[in-house]
Amino acid sequence: MTKTDLSDAPGEVVPGSARYWRNLLLWAVGLGLFLPFAILPIILARKADGPLDWLVIAAIVIASIFVGRIFWRTAPDFTMGEPRTARGIRMRWILVGIALLGPLAGYPLIAHRGPNGERLDLFSNAALPGSVVLPMLAVWCIAIPLLIFLVRRNSDDFMRSANDFGFMVGGQLFYFVAPVWWLAWRGGFLPRPDVMILFIVTLVGVNLANLWKRQHG
Numbered sequence: 001m002t003k004t005d006l007s008d009a010p011g012e013v014v015p016g017s018a019r020y021w022r023n024l025l026l027w028a029v030g031l032g033l034f035l036p037f038a039i040l041p042i043i044l045a046r047k048a049d050g051p052l053d054w055l056v057i058a059a060i061v062i063a064s065i066f067v068g069r070i071f072w073r074t075a076p077d078f079t080m081g082e083p084r085t086a087r088g089i090r091m092r093w094i095l096v097g098i099a100l101l102g103p104l105a106g107y108p109l110i111a112h113r114g115p116n117g118e119r120l121d122l123f124s125n126a127a128l129p130g131s132v133v134l135p136m137l138a139v140w141c142i143a144i145p146l147l148i149f150l151v152r153r154n155s156d157d158f159m160r161s162a163n164d165f166g167f168m169v170g171g172q173l174f175y176f177v178a179p180v181w182w183l184a185w186r187g188g189f190l191p192r193p194d195v196m197i198l199f200i201v202t203l204v205g206v207n208l209a210n211l212w213k214r215q216h217g
Contacts, residue, residue, distance in 0.1 A: 024076045038064040090154045101143050108135040166210030173205040
């Protein structure tokens, strides 16, 4: 297989090039900073008690719509050059759904407070109220199987190969790290294994391997 030329032509961003990844990273970081601002009106609305408060909320909503439109129009092509066919368009909408999954699943955690008014921490092993956990479970348990089905159904042979390779590497990473951490904990060398840390490490491994396979074939 001939290696793809990843050099950018003037005014063009080639998927997989250094400029492509730079633009994607900057856009993703910007979106991550914007999303908490965008959901701020929902949180403020619960405490609003006067016209001034609602005026501030309205201003934030208008600004969020304006900035959100900018993000929508400048979004990089996360499909790495997928042709704009019917299947390619479906894949782009699936990626929009994947991007929305995190905010939707995490919103109950952001919108609620603990018994003493403290913020609830997602990356913790502390107990969470059932009113927070049940909506998060519902979003996750419905959305993940649906997204897996849609991605698999709309993938071509190359994308399926990259996905299979990514999950193979992720599985092998989990097979290695989980028992090593478990045995090291029992021997007193490491803290107790944390399932969410293992999940995140595996997820990162899956996606890095998937991207590597897409770029190198």
